[in-house]
Amino acid sequence: MLPGFKLTLGFTLFYLGLIVLIPLAAVFWKSSSLSWAEFWQTVTMPQAMASYRLTFGVSLGAALVNLVFGLIVAWVLVRYEFFGKKLVDALVDLPFALPTAVAGITLASLYSKNGWIGQFFTYTDEHHEVQSIFFSSRLGIFVALTFIGLPFIVRTVQPILEDIDPELEEAASSLGANRWQVFHRVILPMLTPALLTGFALAFARALGEYGSVIFIAGNIPMKTQITPVLIMQELDMYEYGRATAIAVVMLVVSFVLLLSINVLQWWTNRHNTHNLA
Amino acid sequence: MKTFLKILLAVGITVSAQAKDVTLLNVSYDPTRELYTEYNAAFAKYWKGKTGDDVTVNQSHGGSGKQAQGVINGLEADVVTLALAYDIDAIASQAKLLPADWQSRLPNDSTPYTSTIVFLVRKGNPKNIKDWDDLTQKGVKIVVPNPKSSGGARWAYLAAYAYALETYGHDDAKAKDYITKLYKNVPILDSGARGSTITFAKNGIGDVLLAWENEAHLVLKEFGTNNFEIVTPTISILAEPPVAVVDKNAKHHHTTEVAAEYLKYLYSDEGQEIAAKNFYRPRNQAIATKYAANFTQLKLVTLDQEFGSWAKAQKTHFADGGVFDQIFQPQN
Numbered sequence: 001m002l003p004g005f006k007l008t009l010g011f012t013l014f015y016l017g018l019i020v021l022i023p024l025a026a027v028f029w030k031s032s033s034l035s036w037a038e039f040w041q042t043v044t045m046p047q048a049m050a051s052y053r054l055t056f057g058v059s060l061g062a063a064l065v066n067l068v069f070g071l072i073v074a075w076v077l078v079r080y081e082f083f084g085k086k087l088v089d090a091l092v093d094l095p096f097a098l099p100t101a102v103a104g105i106t107l108a109s110l111y112s113k114n115g116w117i118g119q120f121f122t123y124t125d126e127h128h129e130v131q132s133i134f135f136s137s138r139l140g141i142f143v144a145l146t147f148i149g150l151p152f153i154v155r156t157v158q159p160i161l162e163d164i165d166p167e168l169e170e171a172a173s174s175l176g177a178n179r180w181q182v183f184h185r186v187i188l189p190m191l192t193p194a195l196l197t198g199f200a201l202a203f204a205r206a207l208g209e210y211g212s213v214i215f216i217a218g219n220i221p222m223k224t225q226i227t228p229v230l231i232m233q234e235l236d237m238y239e240y241g242r243a244t245a246i247a248v249v250m251l252v253v254s255f256v257l258l259l260s261i262n263v264l265q266w267w268t269n270r271h272n273t274h275n276l277a
Numbered sequence: 278m279k280t281f282l283k284i285l286l287a288v289g290i291t292v293s294a295q296a297k298d299v300t301l302l303n304v305s306y307d308p309t310r311e312l313y314t315e316y317n318a319a320f321a322k323y324w325k326g327k328t329g330d331d332v333t334v335n336q337s338h339g340g341s342g343k344q345a346q347g348v349i350n351g352l353e354a355d356v357v358t359l360a361l362a363y364d365i366d367a368i369a370s371q372a373k374l375l376p377a378d379w380q381s382r383l384p385n386d387s388t389p390y391t392s393t394i395v396f397l398v399r400k401g402n403p404k405n406i407k408d409w410d411d412l413t414q415k416g417v418k419i420v421v422p423n424p425k426s427s428g429g430a431r432w433a434y435l436a437a438y439a440y441a442l443e444t445y446g447h448d449d450a451k452a453k454d455y456i457t458k459l460y461k462n463v464p465i466l467d468s469g470a471r472g473s474t475i476t477f478a479k480n481g482i483g484d485v486l487l488a489w490e491n492e493a494h495l496v497l498k499e500f501g502t503n504n505f506e507i508v509t510p511t512i513s514i515l516a517e518p519p520v521a522v523v524d525k526n527a528k529h530h531h532t533t534e535v536a537a538e539y540l541k542y543l544y545s546d547e548g549q550e551i552a553a554k555n556f557y558r559p560r561n562q563a564i565a566t567k568y569a570a571n572f573t574q575l576k577l578v579t580l581d582q583e584f585g586s587w588a589k590a591q592k593t594h595f596a597d598g599g600v601f602d603q604i605f606q607p608q609n
Contacts, residue, residue, distance in 0.1 A: 042597070045597060045598070046606060047602065047605065105475075108480055109479075109480055112480050112481065112482060113481075114481050126415075127415050127416030128416070129416055129418070135464070135465075135482070136464045136465055214467070214468065215472075215476075215480075218464055218465040218466070219423065219465065219466045219467070219468075220463070220464070220465070220466060220605065221466075221602065221605040222605045222606065222607070223605075229468075232426065232468065233423060233425045233426050233468075234597075235346065236340070236342040236343065236346075236425060236426040236427075236468070237342070237425055237591075237595065237596070238342075238345075238346070238367050238371065239597070242597065
C-alpha cells in the first residue's frame with residue numbers, strides 16, 4: 001500500500017461529506033417534516049408519477065441516442081484529419097459552457113413553428129393550426145436533453161479511443177476478421193467502460209436538467225412537466241416538505257440507477273480482462 | 278500628501294456627521310422594475326429635502342413567490358412590495374419578520390396602487406377575442422404562467438374564475454367547467470409573468486396573453502403598437518399588490534423610519550402620479566381621473582367578494598389536488 005493512504009482517504013471522506021453528503025442529508029431531513037402518509041401521498045400523486053415517467057424516460061432516451069452518436073463524433077475526431085477539426089472539437093464542449101437558460105431560449109426559438117428548424121417540422125392540429133412538432137412535446141424535451149448530454153459521451157470516449165493502437169485492428173484484420181468483427185470483438189470491448197461512464201454522466205445530467213428544458217417543454221402538468229419543474233412549483237407554494245419529498249424520490253432512484261451502471265462497468269471490466277487473459 | 282489625506286478624511290467625517298447615507302432594499306416582483314426605478318429617484322429627492330440624508334434604494338425583482346422565499350431565507354429586505362398578500366403573509370408566518378396584522382398598517386389594505394388582468398392580442402385581433410368567453414373557443418391558444426408558481430397568474434386564474442361565477446350565477450360546477458376549458462387551451466405554462474411575456478411577444482407563441490395591465494402596456498411600449506393590442510374584458514379582478522416594511526430587518530439596519538416613509542410616500546400625490554404613469558391604477562381619485570385615458574373602465578370584483586380570502590382561494594384552487602390540479606387529470 002502506498003504511503004499517505006490514511007491521510008488521503010480521510011481527506012476524500014471529509015470532502016465528499018462536506019460537498020455532497022451534508023446537502024443530501026439536509027434534503028432527507030427537510031422531507032421528514034412530513035408524516036409517512038403525507039410523504040407517500042405526495043410522491044405518488046398523479047402529476048408526480050407522470051413527471052417521473054417523463055423525466056426518466058426521456059433522459060434515458062436522450063442518453064442512449066448520445067451513446068451512439070457521441071461515439072461516432074468521438075471516432076471521427078480521433079481517427080480522421082480534416083479541415084476545421086479543432087473547431088469541431090471545441091464545438092463539442094459548447095453545451096457544457098453555455099448557461100442552460102441561454103440554451104433553452106435558443107432551442108425554443110430554433111424549434112418553434114417560425115424557427116429555423118421548427119418551420120420544417122410542423123403538423124396541422126385538429127383546429128387547422130400549424131404547430132411545431134417540437135413545441136410543448138416530449139420531442140422538444142428530448143432535443144434539449146440530447147443537446148446538453150452530448151459532450152459527456154464524446155469527452156469520456158475520446159481519450160480511450162486515442163490510446164487504442166490501430167495496429168490492433170490491423171492485426172485482427174490480417175487474422176481474418178471482417179470490419180464488423182473488428183469493431184465488435186476488438187474495439188467495442190475496450191470502449192465499453194468509457195461508454196458506460198459517459199452514458200451515466202449524460203443520463204444523470206439530463207435527470208436534473210431544468211433551464212434548457214422549461215422554455216421548450218410547455219410544462220403542462222401530466223403531459224410535459226418534468227420533475228424538477230414540479231419541485232420548483234411546490235417550492236413556489238412554500239411546500240418545502242412536499243418539494244423535498246419528491247426530490248428524495250429523484251435522488252434515491254438516480255442513485256440506484258447510477259450504482260447499477262457502476263456495477264455493470266465493474267463487471268464488464270472484469271469480464272474483458274478475463275477474456276483477454 | 279499626508280495633510281491632504283487628513284483634510285480629506287476630516288471633510289469625509291464632517292460630511293457623514295451632517296448627512297447620513299442610507300440604503301434600503303426593496304424586494305419586489307417582476308413587472309414593477311420600471312415603476313420603482315422612477316419612484317426611487319423621486320423618493321430620494323423628497324427625503325433629501327426633508328432630512329438632508331441621501332437614500333439609495335436597491336431593487337430586487339423576480340417572481341413574487343420566489344422573492345418572498347428569498348426574504349424568508351435571509352434576503353435582508355427593508356421593504357417588500359409583492360404581487361399578492363399571500364406572499365407577505367408567508368413572510369409573517371414562516372419567518373416572523375413582521376406582525377401578522379401587517380396589512381392594516383397602511384391605508385387601503387396596504388395596497389397604494391391596484392392593477393387588473395387584461396388580454397394582449399396580436400395586431401388586428403385575428404382571433405376576434407373580446408371577452409372571457411372567447412378564450413374557450415376551439416383553436417384559441419392562451420399564454421399564461423403557472424398559477425402555482427406566479428402571483429400574476431394566480432390573479433389571472435381568479436379573474437377568469439370570477440367571470441365564470443358572475444356569468445353562471447355562482448354555479449361552481451359550471452365555473453369549474455369553464456376554467457377547465459380555458460386551461461385546455463394553454464400550450465405552455467411558464468413559471469413567471471416575464472417568462473410568459475417573452476413566450477408570447479418574442480417567440481410568437483399563442484393568440485392571447487393574460488397579463489397584468491401594466492405589463493401589457495409595457496409590451497406595447499417595448500415591442501411597438503404595430504404588433505400588439507390590448508383588449509380589456511368586461512369584467513376582471515381588482516388585483517391588489519401590497520407593500521410592507523419588514524420590521525425585523527429594518528430595525529436591524531436602523532432604517533425603520535425611512536422604510537416606513539418610503540411606503541407612505543407611495544400614497545402622496547407624486548407617488549400616485551408615478552404609479553399612474555406606469556399603468557398602475559392609483560388609489561387617489563383625483564389622480565385616477567387625471568390619468569383616466571390610461572385605464573379602460575371595466576367591472577372589477579375583489580378577491581374577498583368572490584373567494585373569501587387568500588387562504589381560502591389557495592386551499593380550494595392552488596393547493597395540491599385542488600381545482601387547478603383537477604383540470605389536468607385525465608377525464609373518466
